[in-house]
Amino acid sequence: NTKSVESFTKVKPFNQIDGTITYGPYSNIVALTEKELSVHYRNNSPFLTVTRIERLIEVSHWGNIAIEEKIEVEHTGAKLKGPFSRYDYQQDHHSGPASVRSYKTVLPASASDVYYRDTNGNISTSNMKMRKDLVELDLRPRYPLFGGWRSHYTLGYNVPSYEYLYHSGDEFLLKMRAIDHVFDDMQVDEFVTKVILPEGSA
Incomplete structure (x- = not known):
């Protein structure tokens, strides 16, 4: 939407109509010619980034x-910008469009014994819904997240091994998702996964 455009590079020919900026067409351009274009626009949407996930998968003897x-x-x-007042934030339900109050995480349909906690203990401000093909968690951090704010937590669950562990004779294959759906359109900066196998595995 060009109403939120603060400025943009004007490389002729260009056209600005309603919510669209169009560049070109360009002809008779020398090969490998470069021209930098930039569009500066206002966007108060919340941008949530996963800065790190450490995923531990522990396979048990007991299924x-x-x-x-x-x-x-x-x-x-x-x-x-400026100070944050939880009282004012809770009174005005239309405030904080750029804040993150909650988000939906998706787990496998067979997930059980789900827990959600941080260093202070269990976080009870979450809801779990059992769907046909998945488990949906509505996670609500202890406080709303504004630009530059961070949060960290631990999420755990169990699944039956027969859905993910295959074997032929003495050979076993573990096949499962490398990463769960943390939230829509997620960006993950760093991902570490560790697998603990049963004692005696070789």
Whole structure:
């Protein structure tokens, strides 16, 4: 939307109509010619980034696989200006469009014994819905996230090993998602995964 455009590079020919900026067409351009274009626009949407996930997969002798993820997130959008008042924030339901109050995480349909906690203990401000093909978690951090603010938490659950562990004779194959759906359109900066196999595995 050009109403939110602060400025843009005007390389002729260009055209600005309603919410669209169009460059070109360009002809008779020498090969490998470069010209930098930039568009500066206002966007108060929340930009949530996963800065790090450490995923631990523990395969048990007893038909269970335990998953635990230590997740660090940061609001990488426009930074909050001025002081923050939780009271004012809670009174005005239309305030804070750029803040992140909650987001949806998706787990496998067979996930059980789900927990969501941080260094202070269990975080009870979450909801879990069992869908046909997945488990949907509505995660709500202890505080809303504004630009530059961070949060970290641990999310864990169990799944039955027969859904992910295959074997032929003495050979076993573990086949599961490398990473869960943390939130829509997620960007992950750093991802570490560790697998713990049963004692005696070779």
